[in-house]
Amino acid sequence: MKRRERAPTAPIERRALLTEAMVSLRAGASTTAVRFALRALADARREGDARGESVALFTMAAGYR
Numbered sequence: 001m002k003r004r005e006r007a008p009t010a011p012i013e014r015r016a017l018l019t020e021a022m023v024s025l026r027a028g029a030s031t032t033a034v035r036f037a038l039r040a041l042a043d044a045r046r047e048g049d050a051r052g053e054s055v056a057l058f059t060m061a062a063g064y065r
Contacts, residue, residue, distance in 0.1 A: 010052045014043045021059045034063040 021036035037060035044052030 010049065010055075011043070011047075014040050014049075014052055014056075017043070018055060018059055021063070025059075025062055030063040034060055037063065 017036045017040040021033040021040065024030070024033035024036060037056050041053060041056035041060065044050075044056050
């Protein structure tokens with residue numbers, strides 16, 4: 001059985017942005033959450049991190065619900 005390679009871990013700053021977005025969502029501040037998620041998305045795309053990009057997009061979509 002072949003082991004799957006793990007994706008590199010996200011930088012602390014990107015994780016912090018996504019955490020801030022989630023906290024903002026829980027507080028009902030969806031506009032702020034989307035802004036944090038957009039910053040995380042830009043960082044993930046700049047670094048070529050597909051997994052980080054998908055997490056940022058998922059988080060941003062939650063702000064539009």
